[in-house]
Amino acid sequence: MPHDIRSVIPFEIPAIHLLDAGAMSVGETPPYQSLLSWKQTKLFGFEPNALECARLNAKAESNTCYWPVALGDGNRHRFHVGRSEATSSLFPPNMALARKFNALAEFMEVKRELDIGTSRLDDIAGLPPLHYLKMDVQGAELMILQNALRQLESTVLLHLEVEFVPLYLGQPLFGDIDCFLRQQGFQFHRFASISGRTAQPFLMNGNPYEPMSQSLWADAIYMRNLETLPALPTEQLCRMAMLLDVLYQSFDIAGVVLEEAGRRLGAPLKERYIEQFAAQRSA
Numbered sequence: 001m002p003h004d005i006r007s008v009i010p011f012e013i014p015a016i017h018l019l020d021a022g023a024m025s026v027g028e029t030p031p032y033q034s035l036l037s038w039k040q041t042k043l044f045g046f047e048p049n050a051l052e053c054a055r056l057n058a059k060a061e062s063n064t065c066y067w068p069v070a071l072g073d074g075n076r077h078r079f080h081v082g083r084s085e086a087t088s089s090l091f092p093p094n095m096a097l098a099r100k101f102n103a104l105a106e107f108m109e110v111k112r113e114l115d116i117g118t119s120r121l122d123d124i125a126g127l128p129p130l131h132y133l134k135m136d137v138q139g140a141e142l143m144i145l146q147n148a149l150r151q152l153e154s155t156v157l158l159h160l161e162v163e164f165v166p167l168y169l170g171q172p173l174f175g176d177i178d179c180f181l182r183q184q185g186f187q188f189h190r191f192a193s194i195s196g197r198t199a200q201p202f203l204m205n206g207n208p209y210e211p212m213s214q215s216l217w218a219d220a221i222y223m224r225n226l227e228t229l230p231a232l233p234t235e236q237l238c239r240m241a242m243l244l245d246v247l248y249q250s251f252d253i254a255g256v257v258l259e260e261a262g263r264r265l266g267a268p269l270k271e272r273y274i275e276q277f278a279a280q281r282s283a
Contacts, residue, residue, distance in 0.1 A: 003276055003277055003280040004276075005241060005242050005245040005246065005254065005273065006242065007276070008258065008269055008272045008273045008276065009238050009242075009269075010265060010267050010269070013038075013040045013238075013242075014040065014235040014238065014239060015040050015041075015042065015128075016035065016038065016040050016041045016042070016131050016132065016239055016242070016243070017041075017042050017044065017128050017129065017130045017131050017132070018032050018035065018041065018042070018043045018044065018130070018131070018132045018134070019043075019044050019045075019046075019121075019130045019132065019133045019134060019135075019151075020032070020043060020044070020045040020046070020134050020135075021045075021046045021071050021121075021133070021134070021135040021136070021137055021144060022046070022047065022135060022136040022137040022138070023045035023046060023047040023053075023056060023066055024047050024049060024052050024085065024086060025052070025055075025056065026086050030134065031134060031159050031192065031219075031247055031248075032132065032134060032159075032247060034246055034247070035243075035246060035247065036061060036063065036064065039063075041063055042063050042064075042128075043063060043064040043065070044065060044066075044067075044127060044130070045064065045065070045066035045067070046066070046067050046069050046070075046071050047066055047067075047068060048068060048069065048070035048079070048088075048116065049068070049085060049088075050068040052085070053066050053067070053068040054068075067124075069119050069124070070090070070116050070117070070118045070119070071118060071119060071120075071121055071137070071140070071144045071147075072090060072118025072119065072120070072140060072143050072144060072147070073118060073120060073143050073146070073147050074118060074119060074120040074123065074147065075117075075118060076115060076116065076117050076118070077090045077115075077116060077118055078090070078092075078113050078114070078115060078116075079113065079114040079115070079116045080092050080093065080110045080113055081110065081111055081112045081113065081114065082107060082108050082109065082110060082111065083106065083107055083108070083109045083110075083111050084107035084108070086107075087107050087108045087138060088138065089137070089138035089139050089140065089168050089171075090118070090137075090138075090139065090140045090143070091138070091139045091140070091168035091169055091170055091171045092110065092168065092169045092170075093108040093109070093110060093167065093168055093169070094166050094167055094168055094169050095108065095109070097165065097166065097167065098167060099200075100199055100200060101196075101197035101198065101199055101200065101214075101216070102197050102198050102199075102200055102202075102203065102208035102209075103197055103208040103209050104167070104197055108167070120147040120148070121144055121147060121148035121151050122147060122148050122149065122150045122151055123147075127151075129151065129153075129154035130151045130154060130155055131154060131155060131156055131157070131236075131239050131243070132155065132156070132157050132158070132159070132243055132247075133148075133151075133155055133157075133158045133159070133160075134158075134159040134160075135158070135159070135160050135161065136160075136161040137161075138161075138168060138171075139163065139167070139168040139171030139172070140171075141160050141161065141162070141172070141177060142172040142176055142177050142180060143172075145177070145180060145181070145184075146180065149184070152184050154236070156223065156224050156232070156236055156239055156240035156243065157221070157222070157223050157224075157240060157243045157244065157247075158181070158186065158221070158222040158223075159192065159219060159220075159221055159247075160177065160219070160220050160222065161217060161218070161219055161220075162174040162177055162217060162218055162219075162220045163216065163217045164215050164216060164217065164218070165214075165216055167216065167217070174218070174220065177220075178220075181222050182225075185224060185225050185228055186222040186223065186224060186225060187222065187223060187224075187225045187226065188220065188221075188222055189221040189222060189223045189244075189248075189250065189253070190220075190221055190248075190250075191218045191219065191220055191221070192218075192219040192220070192221055192248070193218060193219045194215050194217075194218040195211065195215070195216060195217050195218060196211030196212075196213075196214045196215045196216045196217075197209065197211055197214070197216060198210065198211060198212045198214075199212075199214065221248060223240065223244065223253070224236075224240060226253075226256060226257075229256075229257060229260040230260060232260075234261055234264060234265065237257050237258070237260055237261040238258075238261055240254075240257050241254040241255075241257040241258045241261065241273075242254075244257065251277055254273070255270050255273055255274060256270075258270045258273050
């Protein structure tokens with residue numbers, strides 16, 4: 001039998017609401033892509049670049065919608081548009097640091113500045129409780145999270161771009177985000193990717209994008225603290241297990257979550273999950 005965690009859940013699969021903040025397409029497959037084929041899934045995207053937002057909506061599926069909105073703290077900010085649009089940020093680039101590395105400064109250089117308003121995630125009208133947050137907003141992740149405390153109550157998993165060094169002036173770093181999320185009842189799960197560049201004039205294999213030693217940024221995955229699982233509603237436990245399984249192949253931790261859901265339902269969910277997993281591996 002093919003491995004499908006949905007078959008282990010003993011009731012109708014609950015709705016799964018996804019957020020993509022900084023939804024600009026940069027040629028990479030979104031981490032949640034495989035979930036968009038599920039009828040229970042709804043994606044809510046936010047992209048402040050109006051033209052890019054329109055392009056995203058033009059090719060969006062029926063369960064996907066995008067807003068040309070910059071998420072933040074509800075105040076007005078200077079928006080620094082990078083030579084590469086993907087590097088645009090509410091924070092000015094740290095060009096002195098960027099110039100020390102290959103293939104950074106030329107993309108981060110500001111080509112224009114705009115005065116823009118931002119919206120608090122908790123203030124977005126019509127937005128349902130969210131369960132999965134993906135953010136790639138060039139340093140503004142913590143600002144958005146601090147103004148999304150209500151939405152974080154329903155969230156079980158986050159996928160965030162974090163920086164280890166200040167590529168943008170005044171930006172919070174990985175440690176700041178980690179401290180905040182732990183205070184909100186989350187724990188670090190793992191890195192989905194870690195990226196860097198070589199310091200000039202060194203190159204690895206003639207490739208300016210290949211790192212040598214310095215990690216600069218990463219995609220960090222956070223989940224609800226495993227010690228607080230008994231406080232989560234059963235539907236939230238099932239969402240958490242499904243997201244861990246489908247998006248990150250974190251099968252062992254999904255099993256831990258299913259064990260708690262099964263305990264309260266009086267059903268051997270973890271055992272069924274392990275049997276299905278083992279059967280697929282031996283097929």
